[in-house]
Amino acid sequence: MSDMLDGVTTFVRVVETGSFALAAERMHLTRSAVGKVIVRLEKRLGVRLLNRTTRSQSLTEDGQAYYDRCVRALAELEAAEADLDSGRREPKGRLRVSVPQAFGHHCVAPVLMGLARQHPQLKIDISITDRFVDVIEEGFDLVVRVGPLADSTSLAARSLGVQHASIGASPAYLARHGTPRNVEDLRGHTVVAYLRAGAAQPWDVVDTDGQIRRAQVQPQLGFDDMQGIVDAALAGFGLAWLPSWLLARYERSGELVTVMENCFRPSQEIHVVWPKSRYLALKTRCAIDALVAEIPAMLDAAES
Template identity: 85%
Template sequence: MSDILDGVTTFVRVVETGSFALAAERMNLTRSAVGKVIVRLEKRLGVRLLNRTTRSQSLTEDGQAYYDRCVRALAELEAAEADLDSGRREPKGRLRVSVPQAFGHHCAAPVLLRLARRHPQLKVDISITDRFVDVVEEGFDLVVRIGPLADSGSLVARQLGVQYASIGAAPSYLAQHGTPRNVDELRGHTIIAYTRAGVAEPWDVLDVDGQIRRAEVEPQLGFDDVQGIVDAAIAGFGLAWLPCWLLARYVQTGQLVAVIENCFRPLQEIHVVWPKSRYLPLKTRCAIDALVTEIPAMVRAPAEGAHPITRRA
């Protein structure tokens, strides 16, 4: 007797990804192997499930009906596994996570490292990249995002905190060029900016009078990597845009000085995002809980409620 579920998961993945090649990549199979699975499934069922051409594929009427039922059946199996999972004392299995580069190295990865140490059966695979990843298509269990969320309704998000940003510089730079005390005094300073697609983010700064003003600055150096900004600032190149959680680390070592704290607007929310599902696996739930517990303290704004300008001699 053949296994009634043989080929079902592969068929659903092919439909969801829209291509044999992408389904094969997600399942770590060859395209040929995926094609053979679908052919065997159609032969066993006695119907054609997919209309296939060299460039596209589409569900047949029978295929659509079968797909709808397969999705419901797999959801029930997922629910059954989740019920068993909830009875376990230890999370287990592979957890795939994507996090931004600097934030990942300094904040998210240490949290997940501690989680992995507590649970030896949990295998954590962390992708550290500033590239925008497709959570569902690329098979991630969790993704940390900084900034506005623009994903579809197929995802769930939970806020981890807010990223505040400050202006920092090396003591050597300030000794040579002076310390700006307001937005107007930023003019003429050498600027290290954060860039997206080669375009520098504007410096919209909260001034001493509580008004938000765009600083009239022309960045000489730009990075799309926050750690690159840190390195240039420590080298004494100029004033730098830096997340407060990162700047604080180098202020403590004396390598940088906080010139204007918590001054950039708008603020950027930090979220953990995961695929929407009726049942959340224990491994995913434990990771979310760990991030929600530890991250807020790491990214809290310096001197909350205090004046944004830090005056220094």
């Protein structure tokens, strides 16, 4: 029975990924091992499930019928595990999470570390990257995203709040160059840019009259990493675009000063997303609940 289920799981993964090599990578197996499982499964069933060429693969008619039933059977097994899981007091197992760099370091990781302390049987792997990850293809249980969500019928999401952005600088920089009061005053200042796909993001700023205007600034220095921008601002290099919650932390220590508060548009929504499923594992539900309970207060702290 165990070998039978292993074969079924591997077969479904091969179909879902569209590749023996990708299925092997996701399952931490060799391509040869995956191929052997499929061959044994076809031999046991007495039918060919997949048409294979050197470049592609496709389901046979028998393979499609078998795949449809395997998916339903695995869903029932998932439901059974979820029912057992819901009866446990303690979440357990491995939870794979992907989070953005600055927000992940300062906000998400502390919440998940607290969760790990509460539940010793819970193993949490945190990938900290600003790269847009494919939740399902890369096998993540949870992903935190800053910015608009791409439409997806395969993902569920819950809001963690809204990230506003402000302009900040070190007291030393402002003492040398003065404090700008409006968008026009930004002209001529040294600024640190946030890079996305190699391009500096424009400064669309709410002016003193409430109108949104694009600041005429020419960044001399740019980073695709928020901590790099913070470090440059702390070193007195210039004005910096920073998430308001992050700037507030350095303002409390006196290392940075808010020059124009919550002035960038558009603001960015923050969500936690996960693969849709009829049954949500206890480990995933506990992590979602912890993030929803704690993250909004961290964002609101910048407003107080």
